[in-house]
Amino acid sequence: MEQKLKVTNALSDPTRFNIYQHIIEQMEAVTVNDIAETFDIHPNVARMHLSKLEDVDLIISYTKKTGKGGRPSRLYELSNHVIELNFPHRDYKLLSAIALETLSKLGKPGEKALFDTGFTYGQRMIDQYQDASKLSLEQKLKLLRDASKLLGMYADFHYSETDQSITYTINNCPFKEAATKNESICHMHEFFLKGMFESLFEGITLSETNNMLNGCKNCTYIAKLSVV
DNA sequence: CCTGATGGCGATTCTTGCAG
DNA sequence: CTGCAAGAATCGCCATCAGG
Numbered sequence: 001m002e003q004k005l006k007v008t009n010a011l012s013d014p015t016r017f018n019i020y021q022h023i024i025e026q027m028e029a030v031t032v033n034d035i036a037e038t039f040d041i042h043p044n045v046a047r048m049h050l051s052k053l054e055d056v057d058l059i060i061s062y063t064k065k066t067g068k069g070g071r072p073s074r075l076y077e078l079s080n081h082v083i084e085l086n087f088p089h090r091d092y093k094l095l096s097a098i099a100l101e102t103l104s105k106l107g108k109p110g111e112k113a114l115f116d117t118g119f120t121y122g123q124r125m126i127d128q129y130q131d132a133s134k135l136s137l138e139q140k141l142k143l144l145r146d147a148s149k150l151l152g153m154y155a156d157f158h159y160s161e162t163d164q165s166i167t168y169t170i171n172n173c174p175f176k177e178a179a180t181k182n183e184s185i186c187h188m189h190e191f192f193l194k195g196m197f198e199s200l201f202e203g204i205t206l207s208e209t210n211n212m213l214n215g216c217k218n219c220t221y222i223a224k225l226s227v228v
Numbered sequence: 229c230c231t232g233a234t235g236g237c238g239a240t241t242c243t244t245g246c247a248g
Numbered sequence: 249c250t251g252c253a254a255g256a257a258t259c260g261c262c263a264t265c266a267g268g
Contacts, residue, residue: 015257031233032233032234033233041258041259045257045258045259047234047235048257048258051235063234074233074234
């Protein structure tokens with residue numbers, strides 16, 4: 001509880017909250033000067049904000065030689081610490097653990113049901129917006145971007161015209177901790193993504209190239225389009 | 229020794245809460 | 249609404265640190 005209060009206090013300052021958001025969105029670690037420049041604040045202020053975020057374990061820091069001489073600079077990046085805030089108390093984590101354990105007791109059919117439901121939810125995620133068939137490629141990509149943002153995945157997209165493919169990089173997996181304990185969750189997430197893509201593009205094939213659980217920095221998928 | 233970066237500290241400005 | 253006090257945020261300066 002005390003930790004939650006510290007976290008809410010640390011994030012109550014808008015500048016600090018935006019810095020934290022910025023660090024989540026950045027794929028690279030940031031320096032005091034990066035933050036000072038990005039937010040147009042004095043480096044001392046940036047350092048103060050960063051140390052406050054570090055105090056509550058939202059971010060971690062380490063030193064790295066710059067190669068230019070001088071004192072090594074301090075780099076800040078997102079910690080693995082996950083803080084959940086629910087007011088009043090709700091325990092969706094426990095609920096999902098119970099649901100998942102129930103499914104696993106059902107064996108293979110349970111696992112299949114999990115994947116199918118993941119796929120359906122992925123489709124629904126897209127279908128709630130508008131009729132995808134009428135959208136241009138740019139609009140479809142924007143929709144994917146919006147949906148990913150809503151899901152907190154901080155994803156990057158890269159469309160290659162020559163390959164007719166979309167490289168989809170997830171920098172923050174919302175199921176990471178759960179997936180570490182239960183591999184099925186990761187597969188379910190892949191089905192969820194398939195659902196999203198298939199709702200937008202006909203005859204698409206989605207393949208995984210990177211996975212956080214295998215030590216990669218992010219999860220990357222390549223969606224091969226046959227019909228755009 | 230020079231350079232570039234950190235971090236401590238005092239001064240100033242801004243914000244908030246409270247009493248009259 | 250106004251004035252005041254306290255605390256937080258910010259700024260600027262400077263000592264210190266560490267690599268070339």
